[in-house]
Amino acid sequence: MSEAPAVDPARVEVILAGYPQGDAGSLVNVLHDLQAELRYLPEQALRQAAAHLGLTPAQVFGVTTFYEGFHTSPRGEHTCTVCMGTACHVRGARRLLEQLERDTGVSVGGTTSDLSLTIEEVNCVGACALGPLVLIDGEYHGHMTADRLGRLVTEFLEDGKDE
Numbered sequence: 001m002s003e004a005p006a007v008d009p010a011r012v013e014v015i016l017a018g019y020p021q022g023d024a025g026s027l028v029n030v031l032h033d034l035q036a037e038l039r040y041l042p043e044q045a046l047r048q049a050a051a052h053l054g055l056t057p058a059q060v061f062g063v064t065t066f067y068e069g070f071h072t073s074p075r076g077e078h079t080c081t082v083c084m085g086t087a088c089h090v091r092g093a094r095r096l097l098e099q100l101e102r103d104t105g106v107s108v109g110g111t112t113s114d115l116s117l118t119i120e121e122v123n124c125v126g127a128c129a130l131g132p133l134v135l136i137d138g139e140y141h142g143h144m145t146a147d148r149l150g151r152l153v154t155e156f157l158e159d160g161k162d163e
Contacts, residue, residue, distance in 0.1 A: 012045045022054040027063055031070055040071045076111045076118035078156050081135040085124030088131035096132055097121060099146045116157050
């Protein structure tokens with residue numbers, strides 16, 4: 001994986017300015033906003049948040065690492081999530097995931113070196129009738145096949161290059 005991109009402290013300060021200094025109760029909301037802007041929570045941003053909210057870095061890191069939804073490693077511009085629930089699994093979700101890993105050269109939980117795509121798996125998203133199910137950037141794509149998945153991921157990645 002490539003080096004994490006540098007984070008401009010001014011970008012972090014813009015987000016922190018929306019929260020009162022010393023308001024430790026805002027921590028989770030601050031983390032959500034930082035991650036939405038930066039796509040992950042770099043150490044530098046966490047330290048700035050700690051200082052702004054009057055918390056120790058250890059307190060901020062503790063909350064960050066407690067919740068699965070927060071990420072401390074760079075994430076891709078797009079996220080492809082394969083549902084591995086029972087209904088999806090018996091309908092071939094494992095093969096889809098393996099194909100995705102081969103096509104991208106990235107293992108589950110990893111991100112492409114150009115930071116364009118992160119691959120995830122989840123236990124179940126509760127849409128069993130659509131299995132096997134893949135989510136790309138939170139958008140549901142049911143009854144997935146390996147061919148459709150390859151085309152879909154390619155479309156998302158090419159759209160990102162046009163912007």
